[in-house]
Amino acid sequence: MRERSSKTGLYTVDAVLMTAMGNQLAILLVRNSSERERWSLPWRTPQTGESLDAAAASTAEEALGESPTWMEQIGAFGDGKRHPSEADVSVAYLGLVPHETASPRASYTWFQIGDLPPLPPRQRTMVEGATKTLQSSLDQAPIAFRLLPATFTLSELQQMYELLLGKRLHKASFRRALQAAWLVEPMDEWRSEGRGRPAQLFRYLPKKKRRPHRGVRFDFLYP
Amino acid sequence: MRERSSKTGLYTVDAVLMTAMGNQLAILLVRNSSERERWSLPWRTPQTGESLDAAAASTAEEALGESPTWMEQIGAFGDGKRHPSEADVSVAYLGLVPHETASPRASYTWFQIGDLPPLPPRQRTMVEGATKTLQSSLDQAPIAFRLLPATFTLSELQQMYELLLGKRLHKASFRRALQAAWLVEPMDEWRSEGRGRPAQLFRYLPKKKRRPHRGVRFDFLYP
DNA sequence: TGACTTTAGTCACATAAAGTGACTAATTCG
């Protein structure tokens, strides 16, 4: 990632890297000493012949020191809003990492999503887009599992869903749905977290075959 | 849209314009005499200062002679695949139009999606992306209504959903779900389609307030 | 005209899923 490199290209690749921190989502920002804005999303100008996906992966690794557990393009942003580069267009990627294993490089810092510093306008739009993408991908992709360590308790999983959905879930319902989806696999390990009965550990079990929805659900929110 | 304009930019905007034709989706292609491929998606190189959305809208209008009833960005495509331009990156948009009102300009032709001619590789990827986006937006956005005329019968609406979902639906279930969603409004008109009882006409009724999903549904297909 | 066909629209019952409170289990703390 370079700052205001002069005319190296007409587009950039920007990364919205997310993790679950406390009981909120957090985004990784980098300090920009030479910019008007103090903080920005990690970004770079792809090199000639470098694919968008590759550029995004590099940007993420440079920031995190490791690969995100999930990466997905959000879209291209170009509506005249200001960006640290002079590019007309920026392609944004959403990346997820479990907070437990993430150790960002120096000059990179996690900010809770409710407490973000001012960002370049185009990147602010990207963050909003990333949040929306995350929400709508929630039941299409294993988002929650990619924000958790490889093994977890069902209570942890439920808390992650509660964080992502922004509402409380009933324990029995949650587990019943989880069981029906055949998405997790119990391990022969238990974890005692201070007081209370120890919880069994589970891991994500990618499944090929799923029964399809039964009927039609007109569940869209509006126009 | 210009053909192989030399280095006017490093990215293009391409439009995947869809309609429902017969009992399949169809895509609007344009004949390219000077290209190796005979057909391609409509595309253009945005002018300086032109936003992506504006460029996509222009491209669509140029092809259709009118605005699509729905337009949405699919994403940016840049993975080294060949494109009619020399751009590294192309931003694709999905546009929808009712077949009844669409009258493409000369040199533009609808092709059913199961019967597409060879396309430039990058555009082939875009078409696949558009199809996927369409499927997954089906219950998030009023896709079906944007492919129908302003007024329609419930049987027509059901047939559109059947086309989009690729499966038959039970009439009673369909109408019950539709009613619960409060998405259409009956008109005081009936249409007699040859034999059989005349059908009442309805129109789309965008609704602000929807009840939220109740619980968790782990309905994603796989990893 | 009147029986038959065709498409629209609805009903009632069966089955399945989701909401919910209360229960049992295993551990720590004092």
Next chain:
DNA sequence: CGAATTAGTCACTTTATGTGACTAAAGTCA
């Protein structure tokens, strides 16, 4: 030991979906 705490399950209620059969309103044709 008993209270507190967290895990995990059960049984019952409520709501949603699946489905076949029904009624309604037109056209067709002998």
